[in-house]
Amino acid sequence: MTTLSLTDVVVDGRLTVPSLTVAPGMTVVVGDNGAGKSTLLDVLAGVLSPARGGVAIDDVALASLSPRRRAQLVASLGQFDDVHVDVTVAERIARGLVPRRGLDALFDDEARAAVDAIAVELGLQPLLSRRVDRGSGGERRRAAIARALVDDGAAVVVLDEPFAGLDAAATDVVTGALRRRAERGVAVVVSVHDVATALALGGRLLGLRAGRVVVDGALPAVLPAAAAVWGDVRVVVDGAWAGVLRRR
Numbered sequence: 001m002t003t004l005s006l007t008d009v010v011v012d013g014r015l016t017v018p019s020l021t022v023a024p025g026m027t028v029v030v031g032d033n034g035a036g037k038s039t040l041l042d043v044l045a046g047v048l049s050p051a052r053g054g055v056a057i058d059d060v061a062l063a064s065l066s067p068r069r070r071a072q073l074v075a076s077l078g079q080f081d082d083v084h085v086d087v088t089v090a091e092r093i094a095r096g097l098v099p100r101r102g103l104d105a106l107f108d109d110e111a112r113a114a115v116d117a118i119a120v121e122l123g124l125q126p127l128l129s130r131r132v133d134r135g136s137g138g139e140r141r142r143a144a145i146a147r148a149l150v151d152d153g154a155a156v157v158v159l160d161e162p163f164a165g166l167d168a169a170a171t172d173v174v175t176g177a178l179r180r181r182a183e184r185g186v187a188v189v190v191s192v193h194d195v196a197t198a199l200a201l202g203g204r205l206l207g208l209r210a211g212r213v214v215v216d217g218a219l220p221a222v223l224p225a226a227a228a229v230w231g232d233v234r235v236v237v238d239g240a241w242a243g244v245l246r247r248r
Contacts (some may be wrong), residue, residue, distance in 0.1 A: 002073070002155035004044055010054035015211045017038040020187055021186050022156075025202025026182035028202035029191040029220065031229050036211035037191040038079050038160050041112075044189055045076035045158040054130070057156070071099035075154035077144055078162050089135065089143045090115050090128040118146045121177050123170070137165040145174055149181070156187045163197055179219050193222065195235065 004022040009015065015036045022044065029161060031037050042048035043055055047060040055062045057073055069166050075096065093115045094106050105111060119125045122142050132140055145162050155169065159178070175246070182188045192198050198205060198219065205222050207215030209227035215226045220237055227235045 002058055002187060004074075004156060004187060004189075005056045006053065006058075007045065007056070007184045009043060009050045009055065010052040011036075011039050011043065011048065013209075013211075015043065015215060017053075020206075020213065022187055023186045024027045024182070024187045025162060025177065025204060026201055027187070028188045028201050028203060029189065029206045029208065030193070031191075031208035031227060034227070035208040037208055040206075040208065041076075041158050041160045041189060041191055042078070043144045044156075045074050047076065047078070047125070051154050068099050072151075072152065074156040074158060074246045075151055076158040077160060078147040078163055079164070087132055088128065089130055089132055089139075090119075092132050092152050093124075093128075093146045096150040099152055099155055102126075114150050114152070115146075118150045121173075122149075123144050123173055137140060138167060138170055141165045142170060142174070145177075149177060154186070157181060157189070159188075159190045161193070162191060162192050163194070165174055171197065172200075195226075199223065199237075 001023040001227065006017050006020040009017040029040060030036050039048065043050055046055065050064060062070060096112055097106060097111050097114060101111060119128055122145065123141055124146055125137060127139060132143060141162070141164065145159065148157060148159060162174060166174065178188050178190060178201060190201065202219050205215060205217060205219050205226060206213055207226045209229050214228050215222060217225065223235050223237050
C-alpha cells in the first residue's frame with residue numbers, strides 16, 4: 001500500500017518536519033490558524049516544493065513525477081479551491097477524472113457512472129445539472145470535495161479544511177465518505193479545526209504548532225495531549241463527546 005514520507009522538510013518560516021510518514025488510513029491534522037496545516041498538506045500533495053528536503057511516494061520523489069502522474073496518485077483539495085462558475089456541478093466533478101482519463105474520455109459512460117456514484121455518496125444528485133455558481137457555499141464545497149474523490153484510482157487523498165461551510169448533515173456525509181476510503185486502504189489526510197470532527201474521523205492525529213508537529217498519536221486517546229496544539233486550553237473527552245475549554 002502507498003505511503004508518503006517527508007524527510008528534513010523545511011518551508012522557510014512556516015514548516016519544519018525532520019521526519020514523517022503517512023500510511024494508508026485516516027490522518028487528521030489540527031492546529032490553530034497559522035500553525036502550518038495548509039503548508040504541510042500542500043507539501044504532501046506536491047503543490048508546494050519545500051526550501052529543503054522532500055516528499056516521496058513509495059520511495060519515489062514526488063518532485064520527480066510529472067504533474068499528471070502526481071495527480072493520478074495524489075488527489076487533493078486546497079483550502080481555497082478554484083471554482084469554475086461557468087460549468088455544471090457534474091462537469092466540475094468530472095474534472096477530477098482528467099489526470100487519469102484525459103479530456104477525450106471525460107464524458108463517456110464510464111466517466112458519467114463515476115460522477116453519478118460520487119454524487120449519490122455525497123447527496124449531490126439533484127444538483128448535477130445546476131451551474132456551480134448557483135449553489136450555496138456548502139453545495140459548492142461539496143462539489144469540490146466530490147471532484148477530489150471521484151477518481152477511485154488515487155492512492156492518496158489530501159483535503160485542506162473540507163468541512164468549511166458545511167452544515168452538520170453534510171459534515172456527517174463527507175465524514176462517512178472519507179472514512180470509507182481510509183478503510184479501503186487509501187491514505188486520507190484531512191485538516192480540521194473542530195475537535196468533534198476530528199473525533200468522528202478517527203485514525204491518527206497530527207497536531208501542529210508554529211510549523212512543527214507537536215502531537216502524533218491515535219484518536220481518541222491522544223486528544224487530551226492535543227491541548228498543546230491550541231495553547232492554554234483543556235481538551236475534555238467524555239465517551240463519544242469531546243470539546244476544547246478556554247479560559248474566560
